[in-house]
Amino acid sequence: MNSVHDMGGMHGLGPIPYAAAEPVFHAQWESRVAALFSALGALGRWNTDAVRYRMERMPPDEYLRASYYERWLRALTDLALEAGLISPAELASGRPDPGSARQTPALTPEQAKANLSRNREWGKPEPASARFRPGDAVRARNLHPATHTRLPRYVRGRAGTVERNRGARAFPADGSLGSEETSQHLYLVRFSARELWGEAVNPRDSVHIELYDSYLEPG
Amino acid sequence: MLRWGDAAMEHADHHDHDHSDVPSDVALRVKALESLLVEKGLVDPAALDAIIETYEHKVGPHNGARVVARAWTDAAYKQRLLQDGTAALAELGYAGPQGSIIVVENTDTVHNLIVCTLCSCYPYPVLGLPPVWYKSAAYRSRAVIDPRGVLHELGLDVSPDVEVRVWDSNAEVRYMVLPQRPAGTEHMAEPDLAALVTRDAMIGVAHARPAEALP
Numbered sequence: 001m002n003s004v005h006d007m008g009g010m011h012g013l014g015p016i017p018y019a020a021a022e023p024v025f026h027a028q029w030e031s032r033v034a035a036l037f038s039a040l041g042a043l044g045r046w047n048t049d050a051v052r053y054r055m056e057r058m059p060p061d062e063y064l065r066a067s068y069y070e071r072w073l074r075a076l077t078d079l080a081l082e083a084g085l086i087s088p089a090e091l092a093s094g095r096p097d098p099g100s101a102r103q104t105p106a107l108t109p110e111q112a113k114a115n116l117s118r119n120r121e122w123g124k125p126e127p128a129s130a131r132f133r134p135g136d137a138v139r140a141r142n143l144h145p146a147t148h149t150r151l152p153r154y155v156r157g158r159a160g161t162v163e164r165n166r167g168a169r170a171f172p173a174d175g176s177l178g179s180e181e182t183s184q185h186l187y188l189v190r191f192s193a194r195e196l197w198g199e200a201v202n203p204r205d206s207v208h209i210e211l212y213d214s215y216l217e218p219g
Numbered sequence: 220m221l222r223w224g225d226a227a228m229e230h231a232d233h234h235d236h237d238h239s240d241v242p243s244d245v246a247l248r249v250k251a252l253e254s255l256l257v258e259k260g261l262v263d264p265a266a267l268d269a270i271i272e273t274y275e276h277k278v279g280p281h282n283g284a285r286v287v288a289r290a291w292t293d294a295a296y297k298q299r300l301l302q303d304g305t306a307a308l309a310e311l312g313y314a315g316p317q318g319s320i321i322v323v324e325n326t327d328t329v330h331n332l333i334v335c336t337l338c339s340c341y342p343y344p345v346l347g348l349p350p351v352w353y354k355s356a357a358y359r360s361r362a363v364i365d366p367r368g369v370l371h372e373l374g375l376d377v378s379p380d381v382e383v384r385v386w387d388s389n390a391e392v393r394y395m396v397l398p399q400r401p402a403g404t405e406h407m408a409e410p411d412l413a414a415l416v417t418r419d420a421m422i423g424v425a426h427a428r429p430a431e432a433l434p
Contacts, residue, residue: 008336008387010360018352018373020419024275026351029246032253034274034348035267043261048317048391052338068339068354073249085261094251095258102260109269116273117344119305119314150389152336154363166319166392186390193383197364204382207363210390 001146002153004060009154009197030069037076042107042115045083046178053148053176054078127168130185130213136162137219138189140211148176151215155207158195159219163208164188171212184213279347282313283395284416286322286345287427288409291400304395308345315344318391323384325399325423330377332370332385332423333394334362342393346421353422363387373424396423403430 007013025031041051054075055063063071080086090097107115132138140155150172166186174181193205256262286308290297300307304322308314320342323331335341336359341349352358361369366383370376377383386394398420404412411433419425 005337007356007360008362009364010356011364013356013360016352016357016361016369016372017355019350022350024279024348025271027246029249031271031274032249032267035270036249036253036256036262038270039262039266040256055338064356068351070245073245073252077252080256086255086259090255090259091252094255096255100259102258104260106260106263107266108263109265112266112269113273115316116270117277117314118316119309150337152387152389154336166390169391172390186392188392201365202367202379202383204380205366205384206382207385207387209387210392212390 001056001148002144003056004063005056006152008152033069033073033076037072038116039107039112040076040080040085042111043085045085046079047176049148049172049174049176050178051075051079052172056148127183127185127213130165132162132165132185132187132213132216132218134162134164138162138187138216139219140189141215141217143215145173148173149215151211152209154196155189155191155209155211158191160189160191160195161219162187162216163190166210169212171214186210186212187216189216274348278315278343278345280345280416280418280421281413282311282347283342283345283418283421284413285409286311286313286395287397287416287421288412290322290397291404291412292409297397300397313344317343318393320345320393320395321386322395322397323386324397327381327399329382329384330370330423331394331396332362332366332383333388333396334359334385335388336360336363337387337389340388340393342395345395346418350418370424373419375425396421398423398427401427401429407433 055071058071058074077091081088081091087097137159138161139159140151140157142157143149143151164187166188168183169186170181171184187210189209189211191207193201193207194203196207257264286300289311290300296307300322301324304320308320325331339349339354341353358369363385366385367377388394398416401415404415414433415428417425417428420427
């Protein structure tokens with residue numbers, strides 16, 4: 001969706017709030033939100049793209065005003081409500097609804113640590129043979145889906161070159177919408193900075209980004 | 220009904236450093252949500268503590284620094300690292316559920332810079348959780364359109380003769396920069412070398428610290 005999260009190439013968003021050193025979390029509540037996210041995510045009711053799509057639907061003015069973990073808190077609460085893990089009444093009262101079944105088992109500390117320290121298999125069964133090969137000229141399609149996409153606006157319609165085929169991956173739009181996952185080849189595509197931003201930029205420079213098969217057409 | 224804008228509005232003036240002046244309202248809301256989830260048996264507070272322990276102490280730039288120091292001193296390891304980052308990181312015990320990690324090498328002719336324009340993708344097994352500035356709208360918006368300006372703002376001027384490659388990580392592929400080994404470090408051992416490798420150098424907004432930085 002064309003919302004404010006897709007900010008590559010925007011101007012006017014201020015100086016970079018750089019700090020040479022900063023704590024991992026700036027307040028205790030931030031660490032609890034991050035941990036709740038990981039623990040509830042492990043229940044398998046939603047995937048990463050569903051989380052992203054939840055945040056992307058935040059009203060743009062609120063998205064920009066909210067801190068990072070405020071956005072997470074909002075997405076986590078909304079996802080838990082939508083998945084039926086909690087009810088609006090429970091959220092308002094802070095107490096389980098009378099008669100609501102306790103859901104168990106919860107993620108154990110051992111499982112939690114293991115989840116964070118092992119590689120997950122992202123590969124999916126191979127779909128039909130890859131349409132593109134390294135070296136192929138391609139163009140990012142001019143698509144504007146109103147739902148979740150990982151095709152940022154700044155590459156749409158632009159010409160690039162395939163550098164790698166990363167193999168078959170789950171297509172993000174499926175997971176974000178809760179439909180059955182399909183797989184597509186994922187490619188590393190190089191765009192010259194001039195193709196993206198015009199003649200004023202250094203002709204040597206480039207942007208590299210991974211794009212799914214259906215985001216591309218022959219260039 | 221919760222109104223999410225409220226808490227943020229209270230410190231809208233401070234949004235450039237959004238970690239400060241957090242209203243207690245948010246902290247209370249998080250506490251209430253956690254108690255509800257615990258009471259429903261959906262989360263175990265001990266598991267939350269274990270997750271936070273991992274984020275605060277287990278992962279972090281010290282992991283990436285060890286990887287870089289190894290690559291600087293072991294040519295075969297460096298080759299494996301650039302060939303298949305995920306597997307080479309696993310050799311040193313670093314792994315995570317977020318996807319594959321690709322390591323890109325800075326050279327005399329190429330400077331690499333990592334960003335995630337759409338959210339906050341970051342190679343956390345080796346760098347930990349991303350800093351506030353990396354997740355900021357300012358960095359996410361400008362790193363792709365004006366990387367040299369961003370680097371200048373952060374104190375690094377890259378020669379016009381050097382190619383700047385920006386890596387916008389957006390599809391369960393994460394990037395880490397292998398910075399150039401500083402001059403005058405030929406006789407240094409791995410632990411000392413690792414002390415020269417900063418988080419910023421592995422994002423690509425700085426060089427590794429010079430040899431003189433060590434006492």
